[in-house]
Amino acid sequence: MGGYNIPKATIHRLTRYYRCLERFLLNGKSNVSSKEMANKLNIKPSQIRKDLSYFGEFGKRGVGYDVRELMLSIENILGMKKNWSFCIVGIGNLGLAIANYPGLTKARFKLKGVFDNDKSKIGIGLHDDLVIQSVNELEKTIKERKISIGVLTVPGKYAQKLSDRMVSAGIDGIINFTPVRVIVPKQVMLEEIDISISFRTLAFQINLNL
């Protein structure tokens, strides 16, 4: 992993730091102190500073860490600088939005397959020579193109079945945008994004602020 000789316990804490930083970023925070991270993570500030000092000087005294910079550094440390291929299952509005999301290509994610079960969509070309394929070709295509990430943007009732099919084809991780939770085996990674949760959280904050 990047030629560093990092204790395993530190690597595990780095993943927790990364997710913590991600949450700060999602909440609009661009700077964070080791103390703020410590509060969220139940890890001593001194431990956090020590772990991060393995990799050089990130933080500035009294200013804290730049959240994005620190996330990028952790990505570098842990060998994230490779390319990832993904596919999208379900080409409705959300699927199309993700297919065209500008931040993904920059972040080294390459779209390698798009699937739908609607015959009127199959065969339509998207960008970069990609053509909407029948979902019947899902497993075959995942294997042939060595796709490691599958994005679920189908109606909720199909989520588990299509997740199972991607798992059986050897997918490494799934991002589930449907409101329905899916279950995957332990070796498959899962991110779930329920758009309505962000609405509820915001309403909750407004309510308390009134």
Added chain:
Amino acid sequence: MGGYNIPKATIHRLTRYYRCLERFLLNGKSNVSSKEMANKLNIKPSQIRKDLSYFGEFGKRGVGYDVRELMLSIENILGMKKNWSFCIVGIGNLGLAIANYPGLTKARFKLKGVFDNDKSKIGIGLHDDLVIQSVNELEKTIKERKISIGVLTVPGKYAQKLSDRMVSAGIDGIINFTPVRVIVPKQVMLEEIDISISFRTLAFQINLNL
């Protein structure tokens, strides 16, 4: 707030519990113990159990709390059972996906305005008598229809300007789906959802799992 006489400190902890539960849910966890919550929040498990016992018996010994049930209970306690009106600024694929997201209406969020600056889109009807309006009518419509939540699904370069305009029209909260961070005054609540972050987090987990 719901007729309960809850200490303010408890209310503030409840909001933290709610956000913590939301994160568990996003990570696909449907049951959680007070100890797991305590680890994330740096609050004693006994304090968490005491706070939640104000409102009756939520948890089951040895099983923990049902995450969704507990979130709904907290929503009830804090008077979340009201309707919210929102508008969408930018009717591209993502804007359309949110306009048609099935979980929102169920969660009492009513779409009351849709805006774009593309003349070929203005005047097109969506569901429920909604018609795509020119973004020139943004402030006027927010005031007239008492819209409290604004959803930003525009190209990133327009995000801050349109956020400012919604703030000046008296919006209570903004959900920013653009990859660009926006700054809002303290009295305005903000949720930011960067879709590429979920991809990076997943890749990170896969990387560490390989």
